[in-house]
Amino acid sequence: MTKKKTELHNAGYKAWLEYPYIQSSTVRERYASWCYNILISKQDHPVIKSAVQELTCGIQGMLDIEATIAESQDKDIQACITIGTFDSHHPLITHTFSEAERTEVRPEGYAIRTNTEKNCIAIGASTPVGLLYGVFAFLRLLGTGQSIEALDVVDNPVNLLRMMNQWDNIDGSIERGYAGKSIFYTDNEITEDFDRLQDYARMLASIGINAIAINNVNVHRFETMFITERYLPDIAKIADIFRNYGVKLFLSINYASPIEIGGLNTADPLDSEVRQWWKAKVIEIYKVIPDFGGFLVKADSENRPGPFTYDRDHAEGSNMLAEALLPFGGIVIWRCFVYNCKQDWRDRSTDRARAAYDHFKPLDGQFMENVILQVKNGPMDFQVREGVSPLFGAMKHTNMMIEFQITQEYTGQQRHVCNLVPQWKEVLDFETYAADTGSSVKRVVDGSMYGYKYSGFAAVSNIGNDHNWTGHLLAQANLYGYGRLAWNPELSAEQIAKEWIMLTFSAEDEQLIDTIREILLTSWNIYESYTSPLGVGWMVNPDHHYGPNVDGYEYSKWGTYHFADLHGIGVDRTMKTGTGYVGQYQGANVDLYESVATCPDELLLFFHHVLYTHTLQSGKTVIQYIYDTHFDGVDRADQLKEMWQSLEGKIDDSRHRQVADRLNEQALHAREWRDIINTYFYRKSGIPDQHQRTIY
């Protein structure tokens, strides 16, 4: 076969399912020998159909082979890929996987083995969705240039719930969306572009996502009616699409629904009419969506209604919903982002960082078995750097999952490149000291530490209707990385980045892979370096949160202060002299953060108020560190541009230009950050830069 011409790339729409044609004929032919035939079992299951479709699509793309699909192996067939669930009685599957091996594969897991005896590569699983994941895994092996001659893989997802939260509104807007409008809704109606939804479902399945809440946690007027007959039939159609890819549908609900759409005059969770109303409502939902996942709830937070209105606590508030959902296997995901957003900046005793722990820790053990608390990774709000939430590990008897934010609200809004996988890794690896040994956050949220019935990952999506899904093409790597980590938190940021690059661009060009990997893996540190320093966070423009504004939230009611004066800066959260937040941590973390001597530099201003002349562990003063990182950050943002430029010609023009444009914008905007931050602190401290660089 002659070398196939590279197709005009579709400007990133296919993301990591690009399946780029393999240029090396050696590699291609090695793979091809297995891929002319696909053997499937007789199962007519929509998810298996999706799996087969994906397998043929991937083979077509990477190898330019139209594979033959058959249900049994002809004598003269040299080799094949075979897929089937263990209970399909497909002879090749049965032959390949022993009883013992099958039990190793959990419901959503899969096994892949090269069966040399039968001349096939078998992909087996307990369930259709396991098969689908197995197919994606197999294609990933091809896409990343792995040898497939002696495969022997068993892979199970580490986390039970691997969830996506869409903050999409029925009017087509997306709260904190930076990639266009919603693909779910347009002009106050549910979309009719089911193809796009299916493509999204496929992307999610390819990285192992198995749950999605399709509307904003801030549930407005029309979205409140999602659980009524006005919208339910259309929502059922969305559920169908995602179900075909093993993704379960959840809805964000308005806690005041009994009043707003139920005609009751209360939403008190202990009111019998209210309880009855929710029970009937749940029955109505399950009639239309039999495998409905459950409710995602933001209550008593940032002006949302909740049980506090009725002097009930959050256990009472969530259990009422859980009771209604329990008979159907549904769950309540209850967000812990509860704090006073009407704080007085003059009051230094209140500390927003304390809020989630203070609200929820006392309720440990009072939640029903099908309630999960969804806790943001940090105690503030998805800053470029903040402490890890002390709630992780603090609640032995309460299901818990972690919430990340893929959409880059505070990390460059997909105009700056900021690969968040290294940040998430740090959080997941964070040792809570909640148990004697190995009590890292990832062990809390995978449920293994306390034996949670439900647990896992949730994240705020970063996609919209931009053609490339995420605005910044490189932001696709965050979506990809989130799914991969949710599947297996042990994967390294390096490996995830490399996979994404290979699948998205090419597995065959070392320079390309190394360059983009370098860009991705340094990007968080670069972004941090020219924005808010040493863990202090915020310093952004209010409301939209883009761009520098040192005092932007300093005198506001949001509880996000830095207290900079002419002498120093930072928030004293110690037990001895500060808000006492440090005391919410456990074990060695308490001493670590309590003492200014041991507190890690990168979190110093999160935990301590220090002089500008305070010497960091790095040996620099705080003020000089601020100047240095901000000058340095801009230089490094410039380097990102150059690195990307070196890839011209190696990537199709469309995608190359997209990224080049964003990196240019980032470099320019980094100067805004540098100059405003440096000038602010120079004017405030009066301390000149040791290197006499220009500060305005």
Next chain:
Amino acid sequence: MTKKKTELHNAGYKAWLEYPYIQSSTVRERYASWCYNILISKQDHPVIKSAVQELTCGIQGMLDIEATIAESQDKDIQACITIGTFDSHHPLITHTFSEAERTEVRPEGYAIRTNTEKNCIAIGASTPVGLLYGVFAFLRLLGTGQSIEALDVVDNPVNLLRMMNQWDNIDGSIERGYAGKSIFYTDNEITEDFDRLQDYARMLASIGINAIAINNVNVHRFETMFITERYLPDIAKIADIFRNYGVKLFLSINYASPIEIGGLNTADPLDSEVRQWWKAKVIEIYKVIPDFGGFLVKADSENRPGPFTYDRDHAEGSNMLAEALLPFGGIVIWRCFVYNCKQDWRDRSTDRARAAYDHFKPLDGQFMENVILQVKNGPMDFQVREGVSPLFGAMKHTNMMIEFQITQEYTGQQRHVCNLVPQWKEVLDFETYAADTGSSVKRVVDGSMYGYKYSGFAAVSNIGNDHNWTGHLLAQANLYGYGRLAWNPELSAEQIAKEWIMLTFSAEDEQLIDTIREILLTSWNIYESYTSPLGVGWMVNPDHHYGPNVDGYEYSKWGTYHFADLHGIGVDRTMKTGTGYVGQYQGANVDLYESVATCPDELLLFFHHVLYTHTLQSGKTVIQYIYDTHFDGVDRADQLKEMWQSLEGKIDDSRHRQVADRLNEQALHAREWRDIINTYFYRKSGIPDQHQRTIY
């Protein structure tokens, strides 16, 4: 006649045309003796009709008399009011006013005389609108309790143009509107509520306003089409309504109209097709509105299109339009609010304050006779305190008018009381030293100093569809005061305030009059005291401009900086070390502002960058002044509340409560200002308050 019960007040809708029933029977009977009969001439002119209507309405309200309207004086009539133009040949008018007296009355002026011989009070004028003004003046005499037994008044407006600028948009919004939505437009159509428009026309006429531009100077897509057949017929209807009250209609136009609605590919003012297009357009407009006033133009300002696009200057730009309007007596009002709104905050050499002068002064003498430059009172943008624009007096050969802002964009947004009349008086009385003697701003803008063909006042309206027109009831006094000053800049702020109070509430209660007058006349100073200090301006939240934000515009592109650091604050605009702005002034003003020793305290930071420890002429340091005024301002805002409270029972509940609510809000919000400003400067300077008051 028994004492008439006070009607339920209509919550402020009638404003100063309330015509409150006179409680004192002595006064009432003294007036009544003249008012049972109104004699009019035979003229069937709509403006005279308005005048007669007003006269009967006022007499009805204040005296509860249904006056008889007749065209000649019966023998047995004891007394009457007679109104007529001098050319009406009405015998009483002819008898009352001599030829010499008549020539004293200019086109819009009027004369009022008590003709004891004929037992009548005669109101005479050269024109119908003069008569209308005469009637309003007569009613004002009654409303303020003046004696009318020996009237002998000749009054002419000092300014030719007394204009209102509506910043209303077709979607019903009002740029910088703080009193509801537009009364002119709703949902992208021109209103059908002509009654409200007529009530507004009547209010304007009552204070002598004779021109109105009915749409926002920022002309958006649909408003650009106001000069097309799509909207012109409806606009003609608005013109009819205002014409009946002597108010001429103007339109704000989009300089790019030839492109946007004309199908041309340029708007170059020297392009013959463009010139032709505008000529044809003007003919089209005058066909529908024969007395159309002309165009108001914001060009090359804050992203609006203009002649700069084509490398033409503003004289070329405006003359092109003036040429088209000249045959019809139309004029071009060209705004001088031209500056670079994409300024780099790092660049200290650019100074927005310089912009208008730098742009326009070199063009003096190049504008056509029917072009007027409309210059904002100060060089920045309607701050609570700023210098007076040095353009006044600087352009001998170019018509000029002054622009004030009645709507309180930067002065409390009609949530705080801030009577602007004293501020405007200061500006008008400001000595420019442009001529040897008596060259105050008011002499510039009344045209007398340089013999301008056109000149006068313009102001941005503060009304909306709130029932009381202005949101804050006391803000009505700004609208009233603006009109009165435009008529006669020699009126004192005290007199205007007193008039407004008497007409709005009552002329018969000294305590009420004194209390409200005190509130009004101290309000500007109080507002200034707790907001941005010493003329530095700004320090507001960006975009909406409400509430304190010291660094809100400090690192932005808008050219509005204070340069506060740990040592000091202020903008050096001197010639010696600063931006040189001071050099735009003339005569003694240059030295006055150039020297920090002579610069008035209230403008110190507008002209100079000084240390916090700098001693003001008042003897206080800058920092202590900031603390003192901010603590004091809050105390005084609290006192306003108490003063108003003392009027409970003297004013109908509805209006009393409206104002009480706003004063409460003001007192609370003044604390935000006090604490944020004080904390900001304490944190920055490190200098404690001498009186150890609480700074957070």
